[in-house]
Amino acid sequence: MKNQSTGPDTTEHRKAQETLQRLAEIHRLALDAADMGTWDYDLLSGRFFGDDRCREIFRVPHVESLRVDQLREIIHPEDRDRVERSVQEALSPLLDGRYSAEYRILWPDGSMHWVHARGQVSFEGEGEARKPVRFTGLVMDFTDRKTVEGRLVNNEKRLQQFIGAMDEIVFEFDCEGRYLNVWSENEDLLKLPRQELLGRRVEEIVPQEMAERLFEVFKQVRITGRPITFEYPLEVIGGRRWFLARVALVSPVDGEEPTFSFLARDITNMKELEERLQEAERKFHGIFDDSLQFFGLLSTSGKLMAVNRTACDFFEIEEWEVVGKPFWETPWWTYSPDLQKKLRHAIKDAAQGECIRFETTHVGLNCNELVVDFSLKPFLDDSGKVELLIAEGHDITERKQAEEDLQEANRELDAFVHTISHDLRTPLTAIFGYAQLVKGMYEDRLDEQGLNMLAEIEKSSGRMNNMLVDLLALATVGKIQRPAEPLDTNLVVQDALATLAERISGTGVEVNIVETLPALQLPHTHLVQIFDNLIDNAVRYAGRSGGPIEIGGDRKGERVCLYVRDHGPCIPPKERKRIFDLFYRGSTGKKTDGTGIGLATVQKIARHYGGEAWVEETLGGGSTFWVEITDKP
Numbered sequence: 001m002k003n004q005s006t007g008p009d010t011t012e013h014r015k016a017q018e019t020l021q022r023l024a025e026i027h028r029l030a031l032d033a034a035d036m037g038t039w040d041y042d043l044l045s046g047r048f049f050g051d052d053r054c055r056e057i058f059r060v061p062h063v064e065s066l067r068v069d070q071l072r073e074i075i076h077p078e079d080r081d082r083v084e085r086s087v088q089e090a091l092s093p094l095l096d097g098r099y100s101a102e103y104r105i106l107w108p109d110g111s112m113h114w115v116h117a118r119g120q121v122s123f124e125g126e127g128e129a130r131k132p133v134r135f136t137g138l139v140m141d142f143t144d145r146k147t148v149e150g151r152l153v154n155n156e157k158r159l160q161q162f163i164g165a166m167d168e169i170v171f172e173f174d175c176e177g178r179y180l181n182v183w184s185e186n187e188d189l190l191k192l193p194r195q196e197l198l199g200r201r202v203e204e205i206v207p208q209e210m211a212e213r214l215f216e217v218f219k220q221v222r223i224t225g226r227p228i229t230f231e232y233p234l235e236v237i238g239g240r241r242w243f244l245a246r247v248a249l250v251s252p253v254d255g256e257e258p259t260f261s262f263l264a265r266d267i268t269n270m271k272e273l274e275e276r277l278q279e280a281e282r283k284f285h286g287i288f289d290d291s292l293q294f295f296g297l298l299s300t301s302g303k304l305m306a307v308n309r310t311a312c313d314f315f316e317i318e319e320w321e322v323v324g325k326p327f328w329e330t331p332w333w334t335y336s337p338d339l340q341k342k343l344r345h346a347i348k349d350a351a352q353g354e355c356i357r358f359e360t361t362h363v364g365l366n367c368n369e370l371v372v373d374f375s376l377k378p379f380l381d382d383s384g385k386v387e388l389l390i391a392e393g394h395d396i397t398e399r400k401q402a403e404e405d406l407q408e409a410n411r412e413l414d415a416f417v418h419t420i421s422h423d424l425r426t427p428l429t430a431i432f433g434y435a436q437l438v439k440g441m442y443e444d445r446l447d448e449q450g451l452n453m454l455a456e457i458e459k460s461s462g463r464m465n466n467m468l469v470d471l472l473a474l475a476t477v478g479k480i481q482r483p484a485e486p487l488d489t490n491l492v493v494q495d496a497l498a499t500l501a502e503r504i505s506g507t508g509v510e511v512n513i514v515e516t517l518p519a520l521q522l523p524h525t526h527l528v529q530i531f532d533n534l535i536d537n538a539v540r541y542a543g544r545s546g547g548p549i550e551i552g553g554d555r556k557g558e559r560v561c562l563y564v565r566d567h568g569p570c571i572p573p574k575e576r577k578r579i580f581d582l583f584y585r586g587s588t589g590k591k592t593d594g595t596g597i598g599l600a601t602v603q604k605i606a607r608h609y610g611g612e613a614w615v616e617e618t619l620g621g622g623s624t625f626w627v628e629i630t631d632k633p
Helices: 010-035 052-058 068-074 081-090 144-164 208-224 268-290 309-315 337-350 398-444 448-475 491-500 502-508 524-545 597-607
Strands: 034-043 047-052 099-105 113-122 131-141 168-173 178-184 228-236 239-250 259-266 294-298 302-309 356-363 369-381 386-395 511-513 549-556 559-565 612-617 625-628
Touching: 034 052, 034 294, 052 113, 052 131, 052 625, 081 099, 081 113, 081 131, 081 294, 099 398, 099 502, 099 549, 099 625, 113 144, 131 398, 144 491, 208 228, 208 239, 208 337, 228 386, 228 559, 337 369, 337 386, 398 448, 491 502, 502 524, 524 549, 597 612
Parallel strands: 511 549
Antiparallel strands: 034 047, 034 131, 099 113, 113 131, 168 178, 168 259, 228 239, 239 259, 294 302, 294 386, 356 369, 369 386, 549 559, 559 625, 612 625
């Protein structure tokens, strides 16, 4: 029998090698799939080995081995100390030798990359003799993931800033109503602090009615896929607030359950403004409809947009019967084609920003007439553009009738004053004349008592004549038209001073124009009456004291103030308002001649020209008489 070979059996050895090769290939494929590199650090020799992917990640030369200090230089300067501490902890004999670190590296081109390294240290010996001998591990470049994470962080920050700028809250709920996420810059708008909300169900946080409503919204959104918007009030950390909510479905990812986004905007201020606006509208409609005046709102083209109850009642119509029609085609205007034409022109002018006002007569259903003070006022928007027109009518029928009655009474009074003045002056002239005739013929035959009687007749006749002259002057106020050109008021004062020259020289008082008087477009007669009466009054009551009389005035736009100031006796405060009453002379004038009509004439002239007359105490003693009138500059 032939002997078989006794050499080593290589079959098992070959199988073992093939198994190792397959495992190595699987390991390589796994590393390639994970985009990882491997490294091995021989701590005894100090040599660092890395495979091709490791060298590619660190961008180091493909040489047999590297020095550790070369790798350290690649690490970002801000991360070197931290990585070094992680390595030292792994090499510590007292620990388990595990190593894990994320850090940045710098490539030769200056670009920065993120790597994640994990490793395990092998030790020899036991106890105090235990020492590290080998350090192996894996490294992975996760720059792309870090970039995405950075973008996510930035997006999260931008979302927070966006939400903070909008003062909104964003919730994310799962299908069971749990709070998954909460984004808010203002925790006062939350029911509880953010961390206390996460993971809890909505019915634990909000009232039951609100929770039931929210679950119903979730249900409808999930069924229809369409967002739902609604308003709700809620007691939150900052107090009771109103919110506008929008619930939308968030599409599921990788088979997960869908979630719900809940965007809540704080609209408390808006709700308060709405309530105030509604209250203002209620008040407006109350005033608009309950007013005794006629009110209407028109478009700039003249269509009636709204009209109040008072205007409708005049024709016994309803608002809907006229709203939308051109205003000139409504019953208030159709009875007169000329009035319709006038209204159309007025609307056209008002639409250009002009205020229109005129008087008109409206005829009602029962042929009753109303005299109306009608106006059209443009209402401007914030840009100054005419947005609508406000039509307003005041019933002035009674006022017009009263004015007509007053005018008639004034005409009758004027006629009466002229008649009485004429009828009284005729016999008064005879009395005065005969008294002078008797004196001339019989002066040498009359005793002292007779002469005194004749003197009293002459004095009383003169006083009566002056009173009639003043009454005629008072009656003529308002009858004279303004002149076409302004008058030099300073010359008018000079005329008055010339008329009063004898009286002024008799008292020895000094009269000065201390301020240049403004020119006035007033009748010469009225200006003379103002200064003649005021200067004469000052000379009569204050001239004997010897103090100067001062005349002045100034203009502020259309308002002109004139004054005559004396330094005589003061008028008591209780008499200052009555001093301008007809025939009232006051306590200081009882021993002074006068009719008590002059100051009343001044007051009537002042009021006729839109002003007033009054008296004030002069500083240091005396009285200052003021006259204010309206005059175009």
